[in-house]
Every structure is written in structure tokens, then in C-alpha cells.
Amino acid sequence: MSVLTRVWNALRRPRRTVSSVELLQRAERCRREGRFEEGAALVREALQREPRSTLAHLLAGYLHAALRDPEAAAAAFRAALALDPEHPRATLGLARIALDRGDAGACRELLERALRVYPDFPEAHALLEAVSVVPGALTPAAPTTAAPAVARLSQVPRPEGSRECFLVRPDGSLVFVHPATATREALGAHLARVVSLAGATLARAGLGPLRHAAVAANPGTTFLEADSRLILALTLPPEVPVAEGQRRATELWKRFVAEGAA
Amino acid sequence: MTPEARAPAAVPPGGVPSRAAAVRSILGEVAKIAGVRGGLLIASDGFVIASTLPAEVAVDPLAALATTLGRELELGTGRLNRGSFSSAFFSADEGTVFLGPSPLGFVLVLMERGGEVGTVRGEFRKALDTLHAAWRAGDHTGGKL
Numbered sequence: 001m002s003v004l005t006r007v008w009n010a011l012r013r014p015r016r017t018v019s020s021v022e023l024l025q026r027a028e029r030c031r032r033e034g035r036f037e038e039g040a041a042l043v044r045e046a047l048q049r050e051p052r053s054t055l056a057h058l059l060a061g062y063l064h065a066a067l068r069d070p071e072a073a074a075a076a077f078r079a080a081l082a083l084d085p086e087h088p089r090a091t092l093g094l095a096r097i098a099l100d101r102g103d104a105g106a107c108r109e110l111l112e113r114a115l116r117v118y119p120d121f122p123e124a125h126a127l128l129e130a131v132s133v134v135p136g137a138l139t140p141a142a143p144t145t146a147a148p149a150v151a152r153l154s155q156v157p158r159p160e161g162s163r164e165c166f167l168v169r170p171d172g173s174l175v176f177v178h179p180a181t182a183t184r185e186a187l188g189a190h191l192a193r194v195v196s197l198a199g200a201t202l203a204r205a206g207l208g209p210l211r212h213a214a215v216a217a218n219p220g221t222t223f224l225e226a227d228s229r230l231i232l233a234l235t236l237p238p239e240v241p242v243a244e245g246q247r248r249a250t251e252l253w254k255r256f257v258a259e260g261a262a
Numbered sequence: 263m264t265p266e267a268r269a270p271a272a273v274p275p276g277g278v279p280s281r282a283a284a285v286r287s288i289l290g291e292v293a294k295i296a297g298v299r300g301g302l303l304i305a306s307d308g309f310v311i312a313s314t315l316p317a318e319v320a321v322d323p324l325a326a327l328a329t330t331l332g333r334e335l336e337l338g339t340g341r342l343n344r345g346s347f348s349s350a351f352f353s354a355d356e357g358t359v360f361l362g363p364s365p366l367g368f369v370l371v372l373m374e375r376g377g378e379v380g381t382v383r384g385e386f387r388k389a390l391d392t393l394h395a396a397w398r399a400g401d402h403t404g405g406k407l
Contacts, residue, residue, distance in 0.1 A: 031305070031309065032309075032311065033311075034285065034305070034311055034365075034366040036305070061307075062305075062307045062309060063307075065305075065306055065307035066305040066306045066307045066309065066366075066367060067306070068306050073307070093307070096307070096308065096329075096330065096333075099330060099333075100333050100337060122320060122322050122323045122326075123308065123322050123323055123325075123326035125323065126323030126324070126326050126327050127326050127327065127330060130327055130330065183342050183343070186341070186342060187342050187344075190334070190338040190341075190342060193334050193338070194331065194334055194335060194338065197327065197330055197331040197334055198331055198352040198359070200327050201324065201327040201328055201331055201352065201359055202352055202354040202357075202359055204320075204323055204324050204327055205319065205324055205357070205359060205372055206319075206356065207354040207355070207356040207357040207358070207359070207372075208354040208355040208356045209354055209355070210352055210353070210354055211353050211354055211355065212352075212353045213350065213351060213352040213353065214350065214351055214383075215335060215339075215347060215350040216347070216348045216349050216350065216387075217339050217344050217345040217346060217347050217348060218344075218345025218346055218348070219344065219345045241380075242379070242380055242383060243379075243380055
């Protein structure tokens with residue numbers, strides 16, 4: 001066969017189109033490699049060809065969640081559930097988003113639904129264990145500490161450089177706060193959720209209950225002390241070394257406990 | 263997910279490591295620090311991209327919880343005007359969990375009891391910085407992965 005004939009035959013051969021299954025396989029590979037934008041583009045292409053693909057909607061949900069776009073992720077999970085109302089992974093996806101939004105009740109309900117369909121679902125079990133003790137974000141418990149106790153706690157000297165000091169109960173209710181900011185109740189609920197989720201993570205790793213923690217953010221490092229009754233959060237400037245910050249938080253914790261904070 | 267997808271990727275023979283391989287090798291390096299049992303690279307949806315944790319640790323439930331915790335730290339600090347969360351550790355009697363944000367989601371490192379929290383925290387934060395730098399070195403669409 002001459003070269004010209006071979007070229008002619010190659011040009012006449014119809015170009016092979018990529019199937020939607022192949023597009024989804026490529027998108028899944030992208031997801032595994034952290035190429036989320038590229039994966040999302042492939043899923044969009046697959047959905048144009050096959051809009052009723054549950055797998056494509058599910059994968060779209062995962063990729064949007066990985067890209068930290070909860071609105072788009074929720075829409076994709078809902079689309080998957082419209083096609084397969086009992087899909088456990090799409091239900092789990094929505095449950096995670098509900099928790100991100102601070103709706104622990106909706107999260108719990110969705111996890112229970114997923115577990116009714118698929119009882120052997122390790123991620124759903126782990127999240128349900130954690131969420132059963134997580135206080136809701138939007139409904140922090142009312143402060144319950146008596147005024148004389150608060151007055152005593154406010155007399156306890158706080159470490160030099162302290163920016164914020166919170167003493168909260170595991171349900172998020174405030175025991176003592178300094179300074180009293182407008183967001184104190186929301187912050188108390190956030191601290192309680194962090195401690196509860198951290199406790200569940202440590203337990204799942206087989207390490208035991210949470211004792212101390214440190215969370216570094218731009219304005220400073222927040223040192224945490226916790227037991228089953230109380231959580232102390234002390235924010236110190238970022239330049240304070242971690243061992244020193246932890247020492248100051250532990251000392252303050254002991255003083256609060258001695259003043260009857262528990 | 264297959265174990266292959268979770269193993270830290272090696273440098274291709276005779277080639278330059280891809281960004282994904284670089285990111286995974288950072289996790290492999292952290293796992294070599296004294297007292298560290300291993301780590302996870304997790305996407306924000308809880309998907310485990312790479313793991314160097316011992317086989318006896320059930321990674322999927324641990325990743326689900328770590329991602330939820332990471333999201334709470336990320337969203338909570340943002341919502342409450344507490345800046346952006348850069349790293350955290352949580353200590354129990356039997357060990358410590360380190361958690362930090364990454365361009366891919368979150369990185370978790372597990373340290374056993376007796377490990378030096380300050381040392382591992384320093385190395386962990388360096389690893390997070392390296393990870394962000396490795397990510398920036400590629401194009402933002404992930405095309406060079």
C-alpha cells in the first residue's frame with residue numbers, strides 16, 4: 001500500500017468519540033490526583049451527553065465539595081438523589097454539607113437515612129457518632145453560670161498577652177468570656193463543636209479523649225484544655241512558643257477549676 | 263478506592279516528579295519524622311488521596327471525621343473573623359493528631375505517645391508550606407499534575 005493510500009485511509013476513518021463512561025473514568029482519575037477543576041470539566045461534558053447519569057451527578061458533587069463549593073455540591077447530590085432517592089453516598093454528601101452549615105439535626109437525619117439503606121457504611125457511622133454530641137451552630141445554649149461564680153472567675157488573673165479567654169461547657173453554653181464580644185455565643189458553640197469533633201477523631205485513631213490542643217490562625221494561637229465538663233480556650237499572640245502557650249493555658253485551667261468553674 | 267491510589271507516588275524513572283508526586287512525597291517525608299505513625303492527604307469531600315498510615319488504622323472513617331473537623335476550623339475561624347486557620351494539633355493520652363489545610367483539602371498526621379509535639383508541629387508546618395509552594399509551582403487548573 002502506498003504512503004498516499006495509507007494517509008487517505010487514515011483521513012477517511014471516522015474519528016473515535018470519547019464515551020461518557022470514559023469521561024467519567026478520566027474525571028475519577030483527576031479526583032484521585034487532586035485535579036479537581038479538570039475533573040469537574042470532564043463531568044460537565046459527560047452530563048451534557050448523559051444528563052440522567054447518577055454516577056456523573058455524584059462525581060460532580062464530590063468534585064464541587066473538594067473545590068469547597070458547597071452550593072454546587074449540594075445541587076449535584078440532590079440531582080443524584082432525584083434519580084436514585086436512596087443513594088447512600090449522595091445522602092452522605094448532603095449530610096456533610098448540612099454539618100458545614102451548622103445544621104447538626106439535618107446532618108443526623110441524613111446519616112440515619114443513609115445507614116438504613118446501607119448499614120455497613122463506616123464513614124456514616126463515624127460521622128453519626130461525632131454529630132450526636134455536636135451542638136448546633138445556630139442555636140447555642142443559653143448561659144447558665146450564676147453571677148457570683150462569673151464574678152469569681154473574672155478575678156482570676158489571665159496570662160500576659162491574652163487576647164481572648166473562653167470557658168464553655170461541652171454543649172456550647174458560656175461560663176466565662178473575656179472580652180465580651182458580639183460573637184461570643186457563636187464562638188462558644190464553635191469551640192464546643194471543634195472539641196467534640198476532635199474528640200471523635202482522636203477516639204477513632206485509638207488515642208483516647210482530648211486533653212490539650214492548639215489552633216493556629218492569623219491573629220494568634222488558641223490553646224485549648226478540655227475535660228468532660230469544661231473547655232478552656234485561651235488565645236495568645238502568634239509569637240508565643242507552643243510549649244509556653246500550653247503551659248499558660250494549663251495554669252489558667254487549674255486556677256479556674258480551683259475557683260469552682262466546673 | 264484501591265491501595266494503589268493511596269500509596270505515595272514515586273518519581274517516574276528518569277523524569278521530573280509531577281506536582282501530584284511532589285505533594286505525595288511531602289506526606290512520605292513527614293511520616294519519617296521520629297514518633298510519627300503516618301499521615302493522610304484528604305480532599306475536602308473526605309476522599310483519601312494518599313495515606314501512609316499503618317494498615318490497622320481504618321482510614322475512611324478517620325478521614326471523614328478529620329475533614330469535618332478541618333471544615334469546622336476553616337469555616338468557623340472565617341465566619342467569626344478569626345483570620346484563616348493555618349494548622350492545629352489535638353493531644354490525647356496515647357498520642358496527637360496534627361491537622362492542616364492544603365490546596366487539595368487537608369493533611370492529617372498521627373503521632374504516637376512520647377513523640378515531641380513541638381518538633382513534629384514545626385516539621386508539619388514546614389511540610390504544609392512546602393505543599394502550598396509545590397502547588398503554586400504548577401498551573402492553577404492542575405494541568406501540570
